[in-house]
Amino acid sequence: MKDIFRVRRMWRPRSELKPRYDVVIVGGGTHGLATAYYLAKNHGITNVAVLEKSYIGSGAAGRNTTIIRANYRTPEGAEFYKKSVELYEELGADLDFNLLFSQQGHLTLAHSDRGIITATERAEVNQLLGIDSRVIGRDEIRELCPEMDLSDDVTWPVMAALYHPRGGIIRHDAVVWGYARGVDRRGIEIHPYTEVTGIDRENGRVTGVQTNRGPISCGTVISATAGWSTLVCDLADVPLPITTHILQAFVTEPMKPFLDVIIVSSQMHVYISQTDRGEFLIGAEIEPYTTYRGTSTFPFLEFAARHTLELFPQLERVKVLRQWTGLCDVSPDYSPILGKTEVEGFHVSAGWGTYGFKAAPIVGTTLAELVATGDTPALIQPFELERFYTDTLVSEVAAAAVSH
Amino acid sequence: MRLDPRPGERIDRSEPIRFTFEGKLVEGFAGDTIGSALYAGGRRVFSRSFKYHRPRGLLCCSGACPNCMMEVDGVPNVRVCVAPAHEGAVVKAQNVRGSLERDLMAATDKFGGPFTPVGFYYRTMIRPRAAWPLFEKFLRSAAGLGTIDKHARRTGRYDVEHRHADVLVIGGGSAGLEAARAAAASGEHVVVVDENAPRGDAPGGLELLAPATALGIYEGGLVPVAAGRILYKVRAKRIVVATGALEQPVIFPGNDLVGIVLPEAVRRLVHDFSIRPGEKAVVLAADDDALAIADDLRDAGTQVLEVVDLRNGPHRISASGTKGRLNGVGVEGVRYNCDLVVASGGRQPAYSLLAQAGATVAYDEGRGVFVPRDLPANVEAVGSVTGEGTGSIAPAKTLLGDKTFVCLCEDVTEKDVKRAIAEGFDSIELAKRYTTVTMGPCQGRLCHLASVRMYARETKQGEDAIGTTTARPPWSPVELGLLAGRPHEPGKRTSIHHRHKEAGATMMWTGSWRRPHSYGDPAAEARAVHESAGLIDVSTLGKLVVRGPEAAVFLERIYPNRFADLKPGRIRYAVLGTDGGRIMDDGTVARIDDETFYVTTTSTGAEGVIEWFEWWNAIWKLDLSIVDVTGAVAAVNLAGPQARELLGPLTDVDLAPDAFKYLDAKQGKVAGVPTLLLRIGFVGELGYELHFPSPHGETVWDALAATGATPFGLEPQRILRLEKMHVLIGQDTDSESNALEASMPWIVKFEKDEFVGKWALEHVQERGMRDRLVGFEMQNGSVPPEGGAVVRDGRLAGRVTSARFSEQLGRAIGLAWVPEELAVEDADITLRVSAGLERAKVRLRPFFDPEGERLRS
Helix, strand or coil, rough: HHCCCCCCCCCCCCCCCEEEEEEEEEEEHHHHHHHHHHHHHHHCCEEEECCCCCCCCCCCCHHHCCEEEECEEEEEEEHHHHHHHHHHHHHHHCCCCCHHHCCCCCEEEEECHHHHHHHHHHHHHHHCCCCCCEEECCCHCCCCCCCCCCCCCCCCCCCEEECCCEEEEHHHHHHHHHHHHHHCCCCCCEEEECCCCEEEECCCEEEEEEEEEEEEEEEEEEECCHHHHHHHHHHCCCCCCEEEEEEEEECCCEEEECCCCCECCCCCCCCECCCCCCEEEEECCCCCCCCCCCCHHHHHHHHHHHHHHHHHHHHCCCCEEEEEEEEEEECCCCCCCEEECCEEEEEEEECCCCCHHHHHHHHHHHHHHHHHHCCCCHHHHHHHHHHHHCCCCCHHHHCCCCCC | EECCCCCCCCCCCEEEEEECCCCCCEEEEEEEEEHHHHHHCCCCCEEEEECCCEEEEECCCCCCCCEEEECCCCCEEEEEECCEEECEEEECCCCCCCCCCEHHHHHHHHHHHHCCCCCHHCCCCCCCCCHHHHHHHHHHCCCCCCCCCCCCCCCCCCCCEEEEEEEEECCCCCCHHHHHHHHHCCCCCCCECCCCCCCCCCCCEEEEEECCCCCCCCCCEEEEECCCHHHHHEEEEEEECCEEEECCCCCCCCCEEEEEEEEHHHHHHHHHHEECCCEEEEEEEHHHHHHCHHHHHHHHHCCCEEEEEECCCCCCEEEEEEEEEEEEEEEEEEEECEEEEEECCCCEEEHHHHHHHEEEEEECCCCEEEEEEEECCCCCCCHHCCCCCCCEEECCCCCCCCCCCECCCEEEEEHHHHHHHHHHCCCCCHHHHHHHHCCCCCCCCCCHHHHHHHHHHHCCCCCHHCCCCCCCCCCCCCEEEHHCCCCCCCCCCCHHHHHHHHHCCCEEEEEEEEEEECCHHHHHHHHHHHCCEEEEECCCCEEEEECCCCHHHHHHCCCCCCCCCCCEEEEEEEEECCCCCCCEEEEEEEEEEECCCEEEEECHHHHHHHHHHHHHHHHHHCCEEECCCCEEEEEEEEEEECCCHHHHHHHHCCCCCCCCCEEEEEEECCCEEEEECCCCCCCCCEEEEHHHHHHHHHHHHHHHHHHCEECHHHHHHHHHHHHHHHHHHHHCCCCEEEEECCCCHHCCCCCCCCCCCCCHHHHHHCCCCCCCEEEEEEECCCCCCCCEEEECCCEEEEEEEEEEECCCCCCCEEEEEHHHHHHHCEEEEEEECCCEEEEEEEECCCCCCCCCCCHHH
16 A cells, blocks of 8 residues: 555666676566566576567567466366466465456357367366366356347357356556566566567577677577567577467447456457456457568458457447557467477577467466576476477367467 | 527527437537537536546547547447437436536545555555455446446447548548549549538539548558448548647646637537637637637637737646636636636647558657658648648646646546656556556547657657657547448358258257258157168268369379379268378368369368368469369268168169269269269268259259158267267367377378378377277266366376267267277276266277178168
């Protein structure tokens, strides 16, 4: 409470770059900042610089649709995200910053037999891992969301849903700022408007980075650059099996509370939540073409509006205020690429597609452990880049592609 | 109060209009807006603000600001200053507890201020965590503006119209019209979009869309234009942006009081609606146009106490009021008692559309505004949007006094902005997200420039260094209903659809197709197939004709199995793989003649397969054509031990077992319709899949049904195919499944030189099998859920992909993915059923007719 009367800087103004850091983190989004945070907090490593080519949280961290959930399809994925949700639940208190985490519950709708099978499969995997997740029928759906059109005379009648009570939405920018403040207070430097232009190596080992503000030498470089991962990893000659697509979303004017649960329909490629500010936040599937150009499209608005009204006809006269676009680094199996690469000391957090934000705390924790100990934590071993050479992919297409 | 009739007024005094506001009668005239009628009736407070619930009144009177949003006929967030008044309208205030005059939530303004600085919610309510859901509930109910009627249904009859013009002019002001006339004069087809309702007829030779708003300039020059219930999609060779400039508020203490307005509000109230805006007024303005508003005021009978030119140095201004309504303003220490202050801090070019289209935005030091630069090709700007005639004054150092608002939508004060900067949110994008300046319903029209200039001042940088935030479409808020169009989602129906409906089938979705689930009794329908004959509509299968001298080469390369050696008149099962060796689709390939192949795909996979074929042939450039005949060809499958004798009388094709063998393809007539007959058997009995032109769907169906064959739906088909362990792609396989592990090794011909995905399947062979798709038989008869888990030692070991009770076998059977070591006949596996565990035996051969004798009979 005292913090509302006292004005304190969240972080120091940007300083000059030092010639050397132990660890350089490329990317000042949630993953980069979380990794820095846990390096300091869990391992006492503070000679670290976080380099961000724009302002902090300017990429996917500030453009995602803020859904947090653990109901993934593979045991590897579900276990990983379960841990992430647990960390998110404690994160506000840990950072002493209210992240407005609203665990209102998450419903993935099934409109076909096939949809029910996928939901069942996820529920089964989740339950075996102790994740609160189950398939529910229309009556229970109606109790959770009486506003939704559950009649039969619609194009895609709702047949069942995968219900995940602990799923929620959070204020994404607050996650960025909370971590940034925690990082700064532990002595780590954040350098906005500092772009990495080269990654130096000798004998297969990282030795430093080139930036638009001069060179830095360091022993470890972590790329946490989401949509720009392929470009940054190219600087270290590490090829990634990633294609980059855009994902779009929009918000409406703020309205009084109407929807208290997150609604996802893979069949209709739409997901809908209402933020604490009252805006409806609506998104769809990634665009099928690859691009780095973050231009919003009109067909997306039409498509998402059409499907939103199929579920919630009451929103017909609610107005769209703003649409935007983010970049998604999509891996072939819709699971992340996390940890070591063939270049020693160069680690990546990439291949996040549409589900990176949900993983920030666990990515930070595990990557920090990797840097501190040199060993890949068991939790992220399934996600190593190596899996594309050994053909041990982790298929999350059914739970990640359109499910958010 | 209403003035005497004036030339040029928009109202028609001969036509009174009556509506209600908060249950009380309001009278106006045709041509009034709801806002002007309310104002004429003496109403000054139109809304309560977002956070502090301060009274707010008309400010821009042109639909830009949030101050007049009300609920009209159940529709929330209507800007009543531009919403036409209509007879019988039911108008209500929104976001108030109590009334506009006495809003209980207004306590937040008096007492909440110190406790609710910018971002207060990030710093409070953190502990105890258990209390947060309660806090959140309160926060949520306090936020938001209008209320959505939970019982509202879709009303909309929305339409889309297309316009293809030589020139699109956005903005019907003088510069826009001049450009439009010039273009029209040279013979070009010109469309003009204007926000205001037209006065009289459109100028000759132009198509005028008004009142209408251009939502954005999207890729390819698409300009969607919202005009009431019509969405125009305009594509023009040349786009002329003449969106003008936006009047900017002046930042001073109390600048949100009811009675402080922008000049445009006075213009409209006086000239359009013949209303005297106030009794005593002070004009504070930074350009000649706005200063001239004093004349309009005098003309309307308002006493103008003072006219202050804000360009002459910084002025110390402070307004005061009672109950939120202005009662006076102090300028340089001189106080004026007045009920109206017309305040304009200048005009900022309305460049958003240009910025969206790709123009850069730069700060014009001389004018003190942001102007568009480097316009994209085929986009021009004319008039004040270019910066011409615009300008703004720097914000003055403010005095102590009432709250000083930078952003009215979100109730962000100058103090909030200063605090954000002091806290380290020192880039405009960060500040936007932290303070929420520009994120409200006005979309930055009235707050963007002010916030940037304030930032520049506080951080002692130039406005240029601060820059602008990204201009995001849509330029004006647009209803979801208009974007969605008519409630209409097409589903695909086969040409036999009505017969199924007549027969009482329950329909279900298969991808975008509607198909019969069953005709009432799935078990009986399955029994009929086993015992006599059944009939199923399989028109939804994807159907392609691949034809050309190199068609065989193409299929040989794209599929893992062989087709080059397939003889004309023969059929082979085909599994299509990705370049990563994953299963993509399956179907059959029939060779019609040397150069012609007839390929079927799954019902949901057709589009993907066609794309896949075309994608590869774009690389290979083989001499062939790929034609999608899915919609043109209907197909039904007649299956069962009596299929031959039932079909015989209807066809000229010799069905004798020796003449027409299993996996033969023959052409002939069925019920007089030219048909391709494929002898295949997905359901495990003797069967003929008949493909024929879809207009004859009902003819052929009726003829077959008349033989006594029992129609059967998808559900019985699923039971029948499961008895044969036939795989459903996408259900039994997922995006990572390969043919080897899906127990179809015979389909992969490694001896072929090359095929798509060969390397990946070789790799699978090398690394060895990990999981396998196998059949299973339940030990106690319960049917596990599809999607259920295979459990070993309490951990997930695999999953059930299909499961049914088979009446024919008297057992519950299914397919499941299990670890390779369990892929052994008779192995015991454990499945989760209703959260308990049940035992099953692994089966590797088809449950029914493992030798396929019935298929071949």
